[in-house]
Amino acid sequence: MKAVIYVVGMLLLITACVGKEVKSNLKNKPNIEYPAALVHQLDKFPLLQVPYSIDSVFFDADSALQIGTGTLYAPTVKLLSTPMASDEVSRREQYYLNDYFKIAKAKKDGKYAALKANLDIGMTENAVCNPVGRIEFGDTAALLIWEIKYESFPACPSYFGHDLLGSYIQHGKVISCMHLASRESGADAPMFYETFQLAKIDQQGRINIKTSSKTQEDSTVVEQSKSHFHYQITTRGFKLLK
Incomplete structure (x- = not known):
């Protein structure tokens, strides 16, 4: 009789533990359906509080001014960047992404030193990609924010860029x-x-954008401009508002 009571007790204990584990897993599972290749990487994209601002303070941080090493790899970057929005600035981003893919492959194949040795002025010497975070809209959609940093061969003309991109995800697709x-x-x-x-x-998925540019000759400003526009995230992507 004691043996029967012991067995029944153990079964109840195991059932209770399994129940707790299932509840725990359900609690931690995201409600939004993400692409399968991204699910195991969501910890790299912490939830961001909205409204979320990407301002000059963000770009002035010491970490923002360093290229560093990338923690997003080429297959993930390819997934996140396809398809690219049709606005001019987003289309131009494809140029730097192509450089990134070429550099990432050279690093993976152990040929990065050879790639750098054959660079000429005005060409991209290094490029890396990193996760920034994610914004979730209800239970069906999310915006994954990530960055690409790139710098040119160290001779004039030279350039450095730190760009943030948003990949809009709905029903498991970018x-x-x-x-x-x-x-x-x-x-x-x-x-x-x-x-x-x-x-x-x-x-609500509204994106308020401000741009400014300045060109100097020696220390004299010869050209500068500012602009301000708005986008709305829709089921089809990013819509420029009139």
Whole structure:
């Protein structure tokens, strides 16, 4: 009789433990359906509080001014960046992404030193990609924010860029990828230029963007401009608002 009671007790204990484990797993499982290749990488993309601002303070941080080593790899970057939005700035991003894929492959194959040895002025010497975070919209959609940093061969004309992109995900697919914000600079003595694109994203999927650019000759500003526009995230991607 004692043996029967012991067996029944153990079964109840095991059932209770399994139940707790299942509840725990369900609690930690994201409600939004992400592409299968991204599910195990979500810890790299912490949840961001909205409204979320990408401002000049973000780009002035010491870590932002260093290339560092990338923690997003080429297959993930390919997934996140396809398809690219149709606006001019996002389309231009493909140029730096192509350089990134070429450099990433050279590093993987142990041929990066040879690649650098054959670079000429005005060519990209290094490029890396990293996760930034994610914004979730209800239970069906999310915006994964990530960055690409790149720098040129160290001779004039030279350039450095730090760009943030947003990949809009719905029903397990990347719907579109858009250039959200950036800090880019370059020099071709005696000329120097710097551009900023700053962004603020709210819970309704509205993206408020401000851009500014300045060109100097020696220490004299010869050209500068500012602009301000808005996008709305829709089921089809990013829509420019009139």
